[in-house]
Amino acid sequence: MKNEESLSIEKIVLVGAGNVATHLGTALCDAGYAVVQVFSRTGESASALAEKLGCPYTTDISRIVPDAGLYIVSVKDSVLAEVVPPLVRRNPEALFVHTAGSMPMDVWKGEAHRYGVLYPMQTFSKGRAVDFTAVPFFIEGSGEEEAGALRALAERIGGHAYEATSEQRRYLHIAAVFACNFTNHMYALAHRLLAAHGLPFEAMLPLIDETARKVHELPPAEAQTGPARRYDGNVIGKHLEMLAGEPRLAELYEKISRSIHEEDKSQLIHKLK
C-alpha cells in the first residue's frame, strides 16, 4: 500500500450542485480543501454554489477542469451513469467518487482507474446548516489506497468513517428510508391530524425528541410503547373508527400497528429460543 499522500486529493471538483454538493462543498472548504470548480447542468444552481464556495463553475461537462485530484459526483441516481464516461475522460488518472446510497461502486468500473463511494448518511435541506461532526460517511474504494484517502477526507471534515460494501450500502439506504423519510412522514401525518383539530404541532416536539433520544440507550424494539405493543384492540378499534374519514391514514395505522405486534411476537420467540 502506497502512502496516502501519494494520492493527492487537495484539489476537488464538485459535479452536481444540489443539497448534498452544497453541504459537502461547504464542509470541504471549511476543512481547507480547494474546491476548484462546480459543474451542474443548470446554470442557476451551478452559479449559486460556485459563488458560495468562491470558485468558477461550468454547465458544460467537456469544460470540467482536468487538473483536480478528486471529482465528487452528487447527482440524481438516474443521471449518474450518463455523467460517468464524459467526466472520467477529463482526467482519467484522478480519483472519482459518487455520494449515492443506493448506487453501486461499479458504475465507475471499466471507466475510471481509481474510484470509490463517499456516502454521507444524513438528511440535507437547503438553508439548514449540517454539523458534519455528527455525519457518518460510508466509504468504499476500488483499492486500499482509495479507501484510505476517502477515510482521511471524511475524518478531516469531521465525520465518522465506516467501510461498507455496495451490497451493505443498498440495505443501509433502505434502513435510512425507514428511519428518516418514513419517520418524517409519521410526523407529517401527526401534524395534519393536530391541525385539523386545532392543536399545536409544537406540543408534539418533546415527544418526538424523547422518542429519538430513547434509542440512543435502548434497542428500538425494547423502547416500543403504545396500543399496538400491548395490542390493545379496544384503543386500536376506536382509533380506526376516528380515522374513517381518512382512509389512507386508517390503512397505515392498521398496517403499522399489525407490524409492531408481529415484530414484538418475533422478538419474544427469539428470546425464548
Next chain:
Amino acid sequence: MKNEESLSIEKIVLVGAGNVATHLGTALCDAGYAVVQVFSRTGESASALAEKLGCPYTTDISRIVPDAGLYIVSVKDSVLAEVVPPLVRRNPEALFVHTAGSMPMDVWKGEAHRYGVLYPMQTFSKGRAVDFTAVPFFIEGSGEEEAGALRALAERIGGHAYEATSEQRRYLHIAAVFACNFTNHMYALAHRLLAAHGLPFEAMLPLIDETARKVHELPPAEAQTGPARRYDGNVIGKHLEMLAGEPRLAELYEKISRSIHEEDKSQLIHKLK
C-alpha cells in the same frame, strides 16, 4: 370562580403503579407535593413505587385513604371504568383525575363532583428519567376551578399546560401514536435491516436526531426528503425487490411511500388554490 387555593390538592393518592404513575409520582414529590399512598392491584408494583416515594401502599381499593385532596388514576384504559365507583366512594368531595390520552373526562360523570384529566403526553419507560420541563400536559376540568388547579399542578412540576377537550385529546392521542409509537417502529425496522447486513445501528443515530431536530424549524411536510418525495420509481422498485424476502416490510415500504407521494400532491394542490 373561587380562588384556586380553595381546592387543596397538596395531599395526593396515586392509583396505579406503572410507568406514568412512577414518573409522575417522582415529579410530584420533587415539587413538594405529599404523595400519601399508592394503590395497585399487584402488590409488587405497589410496594416498589411506595418505597421509591416513601409512602404506604395498599392493594385493596376499599383501604384507599379518604383524606387526600387529589386522586390521580393511571391504570390501563380497560380497567379505568371499574376503578371509578369504588375509588370515588372513598372521598366523594375530592378532585379525581385520570391520565389517559384516549379516555374521555366523562368516565367520572355521575360519580365524582370534581374531576378532570391530566394527560402528560410523553413516552415513559421504566428506568429512564423524564425531564418534566419538556412535558406538555393536556388538561381538562369539570369546572374552571378544577382546570385551574390542574394547570397550576402541571406548571409547578415544570410542565407546559395546554387545555384540550376530550374530543381534541382523542385526536391528540392518535397523533402521538403516529409521531412516537409508529416512528419508533420505523427505527425498529431500520435496526433489524442493519443487523441483518452487519451494520451498526449507532450509525443511524445522527440521521434520526437530525430528522427530529428539523421539524422544530420546518413543518414536516416541507422537511420531507427521500425517493418517495421525488417519487423515484427506479429506487423504490429496487428497494421493493430487495425486500422481497420480508413481505411485511415490503408492504409497509410501498404503502408509506405512496402516502408520502399523495400527501405531497395534496400539499401542492393546497398551495395552488
